[in-house]
Amino acid sequence: MSKDNIGEKLVSKGRALIKEKGADFLTARKLSEASGYSVGTIYNQFGNMDNFILIQNYLTLESLYNRLAKLQTSGTAYHRLNLYVKEFINFVIENKNLWFLVHNFHLHNNSRHFSRVYLKRVVQITKLVENAFKSMFPDIEVPERTLSIQVLWLSLFSMSSFITTDALNSFSKINKYTLCELLLNTYLAGMKVLEKAST
Amino acid sequence: MSKDNIGEKLVSKGRALIKEKGADFLTARKLSEASGYSVGTIYNQFGNMDNFILIQNYLTLESLYNRLAKLQTSGTAYHRLNLYVKEFINFVIENKNLWFLVHNFHLHNNSRHFSRVYLKRVVQITKLVENAFKSMFPDIEVPERTLSIQVLWLSLFSMSSFITTDALNSFSKINKYTLCELLLNTYLAGMKVLEKAST
DNA sequence: ACCAAAAATGAACAATGTTCAATTTTTTTC
DNA sequence: GAAAAAAATTGAACATTGTTCATTTTTGGT
Numbered sequence: 001m002s003k004d005n006i007g008e009k010l011v012s013k014g015r016a017l018i019k020e021k022g023a024d025f026l027t028a029r030k031l032s033e034a035s036g037y038s039v040g041t042i043y044n045q046f047g048n049m050d051n052f053i054l055i056q057n058y059l060t061l062e063s064l065y066n067r068l069a070k071l072q073t074s075g076t077a078y079h080r081l082n083l084y085v086k087e088f089i090n091f092v093i094e095n096k097n098l099w100f101l102v103h104n105f106h107l108h109n110n111s112r113h114f115s116r117v118y119l120k121r122v123v124q125i126t127k128l129v130e131n132a133f134k135s136m137f138p139d140i141e142v143p144e145r146t147l148s149i150q151v152l153w154l155s156l157f158s159m160s161s162f163i164t165t166d167a168l169n170s171f172s173k174i175n176k177y178t179l180c181e182l183l184l185n186t187y188l189a190g191m192k193v194l195e196k197a198s199t
Numbered sequence: 200m201s202k203d204n205i206g207e208k209l210v211s212k213g214r215a216l217i218k219e220k221g222a223d224f225l226t227a228r229k230l231s232e233a234s235g236y237s238v239g240t241i242y243n244q245f246g247n248m249d250n251f252i253l254i255q256n257y258l259t260l261e262s263l264y265n266r267l268a269k270l271q272t273s274g275t276a277y278h279r280l281n282l283y284v285k286e287f288i289n290f291v292i293e294n295k296n297l298w299f300l301v302h303n304f305h306l307h308n309n310s311r312h313f314s315r316v317y318l319k320r321v322v323q324i325t326k327l328v329e330n331a332f333k334s335m336f337p338d339i340e341v342p343e344r345t346l347s348i349q350v351l352w353l354s355l356f357s358m359s360s361f362i363t364t365d366a367l368n369s370f371s372k373i374n375k376y377t378l379c380e381l382l383l384n385t386y387l388a389g390m391k392v393l394e395k396a397s398t
Numbered sequence: 399a400c401c402a403a404a405a406a407t408g409a410a411c412a413a414t415g416t417t418c419a420a421t422t423t424t425t426t427t428c
Numbered sequence: 429g430a431a432a433a434a435a436a437t438t439g440a441a442c443a444t445t446g447t448t449c450a451t452t453t454t455t456g457g458t
Contacts, residue, residue: 038407104306106366119369150371151381158357167305170318172349182350190389227415237438
């Protein structure tokens with residue numbers, strides 16, 4: 001069995017573990033037991049567990065991108081952005097445990113640990129939003145538009161961490177879709193105003 | 200020395216440790232060593248480390264509230280909201296390590312572990328924003344307004360987790376103040392539009 | 399069949415949260 | 429004040445982490 005195959009098997013087995021039992025369940029020993037490979041082999045393959053999680057997060061972002069990319073051609077830009085958000089929340093809810101890991105990791109690791117490949121995934125998703133923005137706000141200067149996109153996307157991304165835990169429920173009974181859609185639409189309405197004001 | 204005094208000493212010593220060396224440095228043994236009390240005493244006082252962190256987070260939220268409350272009477276509602284946001288970011292930057300712990304905790308604990316007292320602090324801060332909203336948007340129905348406040352406050356709160364880590368820097372060179380102020384002002388502009396539309 | 403290189407192993411280490419029998423301190427009782 | 433009882437404090441011990449690395453096993457070429 002080739003080296004890559006072991007790595008792939010560990011990744012897919014680990015992914016199943018996270019999905020099924022939660023991110024906390026993913027430990028070197030549990031993965032070893034579940035996969036049949038020794039702890040040492042895991043370390044030979046990935047160096048350390050952080051790298052392993054980085055790969056998992058990369059796959060999660062890739063999977064999210066593929067879901068959103070399918071909506072690229074649908075409807076008006078405004079309609080599409082709403083679809084993106086709805087699909088984003090669907091994805092987060094369906095992949096709670098995986099998404100938890102994404103947030104948990106970014107919180108515990110400094111930027112220098114993020115690989116370029118990993119970041120490219122984030123940028124890729126941002127590009128989708130950016131394209132919709134382009135047709136919605138043709139009159140806004142590019143730097144301002146880029147800024148606005150980053151702010152909106154970061155807001156939605158960071159807020160989605162609340163969906164992976166129950167913390168939100170104790171603060172408010174607010175529906176998760178409503179929460180994100182209201183943010184999107186209020187923000188878009190605000191941009192329309194600011195667009196007119198600047199011309 | 201009374202029981203409460205030990206608890207207070209541990210809390211203040213622990214707080215100093217977090218501020219100085221970071222949230223990861225706060226372990227039962229390190230706190231024991233730094234405070235002079237044994238590990239067992241820490242557990243007698245707080246039951247477990249999670250409770251200890253809960254108290255620290257409670258104090259952090261209290262401290263944030265006090266900072267924001269001072270601005271309660273200044274300027275117009277719009278001006279005040281901008282001051283709140285600016286002061287919020289100041290606080291987060293000044294108390295990076297403590298704020299990290301707030302986010303880290305909410306991510307790792309389900310709602311049932313949040314004490315009522317802890318949540319009250321969050322609600323208290325929300326009230327400040329709510330009051331400013333009241334005078335800015337008198338025509339919006341109360342339920343809609345409450346929803347909008349929660350969305351805005353949650354966005355800012357969750358986005359602030361990026362300020363405590365360097366993850367943001369690898370995604371964008373965007374200034375942290377600009378980031379939050381743009382979110383606030385675009386959102387407010389959007390609310391103005393939606394307010395008119397609903398009447 | 400042999401041997402060297404590569405890969406896989408899992409016992410061992412340090413550090414974590416947590417427990418609890420043993421010790422020390424404080425309070426009560428006479 | 430001494431003895432007894434109660435309460436508080438202690439830190440060694442346990443289970444679980446990530447991680448390392450000498451040893452063993454497998455592989456591949458001659």
